[in-house]
Amino acid sequence: MKTDLKVKLLKHLTQNKQDEGFTLIELLVVIIIIGILSAIALPSFLNQANKAKQSEAKTYVGSMNRAQQAYYLENNEFVTDITNFGELGLGVATLTENYKYGLKDGGNTKASVSNYADPRKKDTEDIDTDSSLKAYQGVVALGQIEETSEATTLAVLCEAKKAVAIDGITGEAQNANLDGNDNPQCADETNWKQL
Secondary structure (H helix, E strand, O other): OOHHHHHHHHHHHHHHHHHOOOOHHHHHHHHHHHHHHHHHHHHHHHHHHHHHHHHHHHHHHHHHHHHHHHHHHHHOOOOOOHHHHHHHOOOOOOEOOOEEEEEEEOOOOOOEEEEEEEEEOOOOOOEOOOOOOOOEEEEEEEEEEOOOOEEEEEEEEEEEOOOOOOOOOOOOOOOOEEOOOOOEEOOOOOOEEEO
């Protein structure tokens, strides 16, 4: 190959490499698009952490409800005192990193019990009134199936409509709530929703 041809080829190749790449405007457009997409997606991602923490409470209170039903079947009474919580045989701690779990007597003449999960402050047993987590309440009561007139235990799981920090309500403050047919229900429709 002639040297003149080699020089022209090298000149042509180096000139093409200078023309490659992004302009400043193209880079700014890409950065703006990424910024807009992240601003839209960020709140959704941040809320996922709370949902994960709240799923713990849903699971535990649901388990407490089922354990209360089994305990009533065997002993003809509910566990209504937190000191006897171990008798439910759940293997669940009453204090976790995010929630404080408890139970209390339904306060009705019929057999009933309220199980609850309230957000807790780190390193204390106190309820965290500044928490962005929701409270949960489970109600188990002795009821009757209308079609067969058989006595059985009925349960309901309720979630606070608002986080405790946003004028939400705690489960510890709620008694078991029964309707006119002694069926368990959420404490009130204003603050709680049935799951």
